[in-house]
Amino acid sequence: MTNEIIQFKNVTKQYDDDPAVLDHVSFEIERGKFYTLLGPSGCGKTTILRLIAGFTEASEGEIYFNGKKINDVPANKRQVNTVFQDYALFPHLNVFENVAFGLRIKKLKNNEIQKKVKEALSFVNLEGYETREIREMSGGQRQRVAIARAIVNEPEVILLDEPLSALDLKLRTEMQYELRELQRRLGITFIFVTHDQEEALAMSDEIFVLNQGKIQQSGTPIDIYDEPINRFVADFIGESNIVEGKMIKDYLVEFVGGQFECVDRGLNPNEPVEIVIRPEDLEITTLERGKLKVRVDSQLFRGVHYEISCYDKDGNEWLVHSTKKADAGNEIGLYFDPEAIHVMRFGESEADFDRRLEAYTAGDAHEQ
Numbered sequence: 001m002t003n004e005i006i007q008f009k010n011v012t013k014q015y016d017d018d019p020a021v022l023d024h025v026s027f028e029i030e031r032g033k034f035y036t037l038l039g040p041s042g043c044g045k046t047t048i049l050r051l052i053a054g055f056t057e058a059s060e061g062e063i064y065f066n067g068k069k070i071n072d073v074p075a076n077k078r079q080v081n082t083v084f085q086d087y088a089l090f091p092h093l094n095v096f097e098n099v100a101f102g103l104r105i106k107k108l109k110n111n112e113i114q115k116k117v118k119e120a121l122s123f124v125n126l127e128g129y130e131t132r133e134i135r136e137m138s139g140g141q142r143q144r145v146a147i148a149r150a151i152v153n154e155p156e157v158i159l160l161d162e163p164l165s166a167l168d169l170k171l172r173t174e175m176q177y178e179l180r181e182l183q184r185r186l187g188i189t190f191i192f193v194t195h196d197q198e199e200a201l202a203m204s205d206e207i208f209v210l211n212q213g214k215i216q217q218s219g220t221p222i223d224i225y226d227e228p229i230n231r232f233v234a235d236f237i238g239e240s241n242i243v244e245g246k247m248i249k250d251y252l253v254e255f256v257g258g259q260f261e262c263v264d265r266g267l268n269p270n271e272p273v274e275i276v277i278r279p280e281d282l283e284i285t286t287l288e289r290g291k292l293k294v295r296v297d298s299q300l301f302r303g304v305h306y307e308i309s310c311y312d313k314d315g316n317e318w319l320v321h322s323t324k325k326a327d328a329g330n331e332i333g334l335y336f337d338p339e340a341i342h343v344m345r346f347g348e349s350e351a352d353f354d355r356r357l358e359a360y361t362a363g364d365a366h367e368q
Ligand SMILES: Nc1ncnc2c1ncn2[C@@H]1O[C@H](COP(=O)(O)OP(=O)(O)OP(=O)(O)O)[C@@H](O)[C@H]1O
Pocket: 015, 021, 039, 040, 041, 042, 043, 044, 045, 046, 047, 048, 195
């Protein structure tokens, strides 16, 4: 059996004559993994969930579940449950009845309902809360009731639409651990929607980064952080310094008036590129040792590091995360390793990016 559970083939969603909210989107979801759809407000994340759940229809393209086309399968016949942002719990029912609701509709026997609800509540650490009213539960507990209500139906996929956004920061972080752990224990596929990049990096096996109805890049958190394919992804995932430049040789790149050694990524001489250097990869040093010379504009103490904003002579801003202080007005050097320079080709598609990196890692990109 293939490990693929959901597949989108060239799916487009358009309302009336408005521009498409999803534009020929294709992807595959594997069984048992934690996926995150990440992107700014309005990029189409919820629309993807609604298409999987069957709450809306695709304008074009095909959606497969376990290898079968499901475009015309109604929502209640799909092996999918959704946890909504506002939890959508029934305020007039207690915890037990909220979780039991779907099972009662399916007309399961009472003793079976008792057993399944008990199991689901124990999965989310809510044993003993059966008779509590929803209004007597905290935000985090309501969240867990909503998850119990989804897992009690034993779906193959759980869709979670910004389920943590109503929680305060501390509880949100706790719930991130809990959800991740729960997904591992259950072994069910989770598809989680968020616009919070830190949440996506912390929780996911795979992330799909979306913008304006298109998947910009998909991959593991580390792949996406270390190898963003374009300016949008680099900017959206973590903080970045991004400048324009051009390739000199396959392992030498020119920007802000200097030439710097970089990792060979199969790019061609003279090719215009964008360069990303993460703030934590810049080291404050003397003017002599520094590869870049900059003037410090401001610094903020962020607890674990200082966030220092500097400018080079061309007016580019360089953000540095450092445990060392640097006072505003001082001229300093910035040092970085060749591996810290990430070079992006302008306007490259994800498929071309993957092919280029595959060729590079297979060793047939360029001879050095
Ligand atoms: N029923 C509808 N009719 C018309 N346009 C819609 C409808 N539903 C959604 N849209 C539009 O589709 C686009 C994508 O919406 P979607 O809810 O998928 O975005 P999102 O990425 O989940 O955003 P958010 O993070 O704000 O929830 C938005 O521009 C939205 O206005």
